[in-house]
Amino acid sequence: xxxxxxxxxxxxxxxxxxxxxxxxxxxxxxxxxxxxxxxxxxxxxxxxxxxxxxxxxxxxxxxxxxxxxxxxxxxxxxxxxxxxxxxxxxxxxxxxxxxxxxxxxxxxxxxxxxxxxxxxxxxxxxxxxxxxxxxxxxxxxxxxxxxxxxxxxxxxxxxxxxxxxxxxxxxxxxxxxxxxxxxxxxxxxxxxxxxxxxxxxxxxxxxxxxxxxxxxxxxxxxxxxxxxxxxxxxxxxxxxxxxxxxxxxxxxxxxxxxxxxxxxxxxxxxxxxxxxxxxxxxxxxxxxxxxxxxxxxxxxxxxxxxxxxxxxxxxxxxxxxxxxxxxxxxxxxxxxxxxxxxxxxxxxxxxxxxxxxxxxxxxxxxxxxxxxxxxxxxxxxxxxxxxxxxxxxxxxxxxxxxxxxxxxxxxxxxxxxxxxxxxxxxxxxxxxxxxxxxxxxxxxxxxxxxxxxxxxxxxxxxxxxxxxxxxxxxxxxxxxxxxxxxxxxxxxxxxxxxxxxxxxxxxxxxxxxxxxxxxxxxxxxxxxxxxxxxxxxxxxxxxxxxxxxxxxxxxxxxxxxxxxxxxxxxxxxxxxxxxxxxxx
Amino acid sequence: xxxxxxxxxxxxxxxxxxxxxxxxxxxxxxxxxxxxxxxxxxxxxxxxxxxxxxxxxxxxxxxxxxxxxxxxxxxxxxxxxxxxxxxxxxxxxxxxxxxxxxxxxxxxxxxxxxxxxxxxxxxxxxxxxxxxxxxxxxxxxxxxxxxxxxxxxxxxxxxxxxxxxxxxxxxxxxxxxxxxxxxxxxxxxxxxxxxxxxxxxxxxxxxxxxxxxxxxxxxxxxxxxxxxxxxxxxxxxxxxxxxxxxxxxxxxxxxxxxxxxxxxxxxxxxxxxxxxxxxxxxxxxxxxxxxxxxxxx
Numbered sequence: 001x002x003x004x005x006x007x008x009x010x011x012x013x014x015x016x017x018x019x020x021x022x023x024x025x026x027x028x029x030x031x032x033x034x035x036x037x038x039x040x041x042x043x044x045x046x047x048x049x050x051x052x053x054x055x056x057x058x059x060x061x062x063x064x065x066x067x068x069x070x071x072x073x074x075x076x077x078x079x080x081x082x083x084x085x086x087x088x089x090x091x092x093x094x095x096x097x098x099x100x101x102x103x104x105x106x107x108x109x110x111x112x113x114x115x116x117x118x119x120x121x122x123x124x125x126x127x128x129x130x131x132x133x134x135x136x137x138x139x140x141x142x143x144x145x146x147x148x149x150x151x152x153x154x155x156x157x158x159x160x161x162x163x164x165x166x167x168x169x170x171x172x173x174x175x176x177x178x179x180x181x182x183x184x185x186x187x188x189x190x191x192x193x194x195x196x197x198x199x200x201x202x203x204x205x206x207x208x209x210x211x212x213x214x215x216x217x218x219x220x221x222x223x224x225x226x227x228x229x230x231x232x233x234x235x236x237x238x239x240x241x242x243x244x245x246x247x248x249x250x251x252x253x254x255x256x257x258x259x260x261x262x263x264x265x266x267x268x269x270x271x272x273x274x275x276x277x278x279x280x281x282x283x284x285x286x287x288x289x290x291x292x293x294x295x296x297x298x299x300x301x302x303x304x305x306x307x308x309x310x311x312x313x314x315x316x317x318x319x320x321x322x323x324x325x326x327x328x329x330x331x332x333x334x335x336x337x338x339x340x341x342x343x344x345x346x347x348x349x350x351x352x353x354x355x356x357x358x359x360x361x362x363x364x365x366x367x368x369x370x371x372x373x374x375x376x377x378x379x380x381x382x383x384x385x386x387x388x389x390x391x392x393x394x395x396x397x398x399x400x401x402x403x404x405x406x407x408x409x410x411x412x413x414x415x416x417x418x419x420x421x422x423x424x425x426x427x428x429x430x431x432x433x434x435x436x437x438x439x440x441x442x443x444x445x446x447x448x449x450x451x452x453x454x455x456x457x458x459x460x461x462x463x464x465x466x467x468x469x470x471x472x473x474x475x476x477x478x479x480x481x482x483x484x485x486x487x488x489x490x491x492x493x494x495x496x497x498x499x500x501x502x503x504x505x506x507x508x509x510x511x512x513x514x515x516x517x518x519x520x521x522x523x524x525x526x527x528x529x530x531x532x533x534x535x536x537x538x539x540x541x542x543x544x545x546x547x548x549x550x551x552x553x554x555x556x557x558x559x560x561x562x563x564x565x566x567x568x569x570x571x572x573x574x575x576x577x578x579x580x581x582x583x584x
Numbered sequence: 585x586x587x588x589x590x591x592x593x594x595x596x597x598x599x600x601x602x603x604x605x606x607x608x609x610x611x612x613x614x615x616x617x618x619x620x621x622x623x624x625x626x627x628x629x630x631x632x633x634x635x636x637x638x639x640x641x642x643x644x645x646x647x648x649x650x651x652x653x654x655x656x657x658x659x660x661x662x663x664x665x666x667x668x669x670x671x672x673x674x675x676x677x678x679x680x681x682x683x684x685x686x687x688x689x690x691x692x693x694x695x696x697x698x699x700x701x702x703x704x705x706x707x708x709x710x711x712x713x714x715x716x717x718x719x720x721x722x723x724x725x726x727x728x729x730x731x732x733x734x735x736x737x738x739x740x741x742x743x744x745x746x747x748x749x750x751x752x753x754x755x756x757x758x759x760x761x762x763x764x765x766x767x768x769x770x771x772x773x774x775x776x777x778x779x780x781x782x783x784x785x786x787x788x789x790x791x792x793x794x795x796x797x798x799x800x801x802x803x804x805x806x807x808x809x810x811x812x813x814x815x816x817x818x819x820x821x822x823x824x825x826x827x828x829x830x831x832x833x834x835x836x837x838x839x840x841x842x843x844x845x846x847x848x849x850x851x852x853x854x855x856x857x858x859x860x861x862x863x864x865x866x867x868x869x870x871x872x873x874x875x876x877x878x879x880x881x
Contacts, residue, residue: 328776349778351778363772363773368769369773370770371770371791373791382787
């Protein structure tokens with residue numbers, strides 16, 4: 001088969017501070033018609049730069065130093081501007097990472113798609129990307145659509161002019177697992193229908209395993225390994241690829257995986273929790289409102305010292321709201337939250353100092369959680385002084401250096417500004433800052449979501465070490481079931497602010513009782529092209545909880561909110577007695 | 585764990601890099617450099633006035649009234665026989681002194697109030713916004729005249745009056761800049777620690793809006809200089825015989841056909857100072873803006 005895209009020993013450098021910094025180094029690859037190639041790498045590997053070159057796009061300040069890019073037989077960077085414009089759209093089209101930003105907010109969806117040109121009517125396109133009621137949707141504005149719908153519109157725009165090559169730059173990053181799954185299915189279907197060649201840029205090996213025919217692994221602008229998908233995932237040759245693959249948490253890990261230099265995995269058994277461990281935080285029927293809408297409906301849980309309790313759910317499930325409320329940044333509208341040293345129902349400013357010190361929050365985005373104008377040492381010293389943990393400047397400085405080395409960083413980093421640190425290092429400083437008060441409850445709000453997979457593994461391991469060393473009660477909030485599986489002792493699954501299932505991690509993963517849990521597990525993508533989903537796809541269901549019988553008990557603290565199946569034609573079986581039994 | 589991953593870059597002390605970066609930014613903008621140089625020259629002249637001229641700026645000398653430019657008096661003399669050049673050189677003292685005092689007060693007040701409004705939000709922000717709107721709807725020179733008429737002239741009153749007139753505008757600008765910082769997680773972290781508003785403002789917000797405040801300072805200073813001179817010109821600012829540029833224009837405009845330099849010289853001095861301040865503000869804001877884009881913030 002002929003190559004429709006071929007990149008020949010391409011080098012790109014970026015001009016910074018008066019010298020050339022190479023970002024892509026003699027990279028060669030190609031895609032045959034109708035095939036899908038994935039460019040995989042961590043941040044800074046040059047994968048997005050490479051994808052951009054297919055459309056003749058280079059970031060401001062970078063230039064091609066060597067090599068060429070041919071698409072459909074044309075040398076992209078030798079084309080005159082007019083030809084290049086024609087190439088974009090009719091031959092190559094791109095779907096960007098964040099569809100919300102790629103759409104013009106003040107233009108109706110229909111007009112926006114029309115503007116791309118192409119002969120396919122807008123409504124046909126919308127139907128093609130499986131959007132319901134296209135005629136109505138075409139009249140809406142981007143902000144009236146959900147993230148998944150926006151991404152579908154962006155895909156519709158990309159295929160409007162019937163291109164031959166589709167460039168997908170992290171097409172599902174930032175989407176929920178369930179939405180991600182459906183968008184990926186759509187892309188796969190369109191690719192086959194239209195016979196497109198696709199270039200998929202992703203850091204997510206699960207996505208790659210599902211979508212790609214061939215994979216090219218990049219690291220610091222160089223090709224590490226290039227192979228057909230199945231061979232790459234079953235027999236990776238390069239140590240870096242092996243380590244990358246090994247770092248991905250799996251749904252069937254019984255504990256946290258420790259990854260060696262050459263990619264061997266060793267599963268560390270979960271910490272054994274003593275049955276007498278005291279309860280650090282106890283929440284009963286907590287409800288939280290945003291104005292008139294209720295974000296969290298009556299959630300109850302206990303977290304014990306040394307235990308990791310995971311809150312799992314999609315965005316909008318209320319898990320972060322709950323975290324912020326515990327940290328005293330929002331008020332609850334009902335229920336009680338009790339800590340051993342005080343009531344957590346009050347806002348942080350009104351809590352006694354000792355209580356504030358004991359409940360600490362680590363933020364999702366390490367980039368914005370540190371003040372860019374203050375050194376990282378200062379970020380750790382401030383809570384030390386503020387909570388009165390240490391007296392005097394020199395002691396604070398010494399203790400801060402200790403804390404920085406406790407999170408496995410070089411204490412010499414204390415004088416750096418956050419911008420001089422990597423994402424993983426910044427997240428560790430965020431953890432060190434939370435530890436400064438000497439907390440016994442740590443609330444980790446999606447702390448690994450923004451990190452690369454190998455860095456994520458390190459941070460998870462650090463968190464696991466810390467809770468063992470310091471006997472921390474840890475509330476671990478995540479949308480990623482595979483991450484939760486390795487680190488959490490117990491899991492609570494939240495859906496629209498309601499707990500649908502809770503129980504020990506092993507029990508929940510072995511026998512997911514609620515259809516929503518099963519849906520989440522079915523949507524999770526494993527880095528293995530032959531992976532069979534841990535749970536089968538689920539039929540429609542409806543909530544069947546009643547005031548006096550909310551739960552179906554599965555023993556050992558594993559309980560599932562009552563539900564009943566709904567037949568596909570929309571009718572609800574009338575005999576409730578038959579179906580209130582949760583199906584395991 | 586084996587991740588004691590120190591990047592190969594040498595670790596510089598944070599404050600040193602900040603100063604170095606500020607200097608680099610400054611040097612990269614010719615506009616800012618030219619503007620700041622003009623302002624610096626003005627400051628130097630005002631400070632060194634007694635060394636630059638041997639004439640007394642307030643001593644009358646009827647025998648030498650209304651002379652044209654010559655070897656004795658480079659810029660001529662006014663109707664009272666005072667040396668125009670000496671009065672222009674000394675005039676900078678009043679203009680700069682009052683302007684700097686007024687601008688410092690205005691920007692300081694405006695920054696604190698603006699940050700506090702952004703940080704606290706809620707009813708405080710709403711009420712403050714409406715009050716400021718009301719103040720902003722009054723033309724500044726009118727408000728100024730009302731205050732000066734009510735409280736009398738004198739530098740202290742003028743400084744106060746200018747603060748009343750210009751603080752709302754500074755609050756607007758600073759509040760906007762601070763609003764971009766407030767949602768950041770490091771501010772949230774400080775809130776979760778239960779820090780006081782003042783310490784969040786000082787430690788977390790202010791360091792991240794210093795560039796906005798600096799530009800606002802330079803911009804505001806040029807407006808203040810003009811406003812003070814207008815006041816003097818109208819007779820509400822400096823009292824005669826204080827050497828002041830606005831006052832000089834007012835005193836000598838009747839004799840403009842006889843000794844044009846007596847009006848022209850203070851105008852040139854005033855114009856160069858305002859242009860200098862404007863260039864500095866413009867250059868700084870651009871240089872910092874570019875800087876921010878490069879940093880990706």
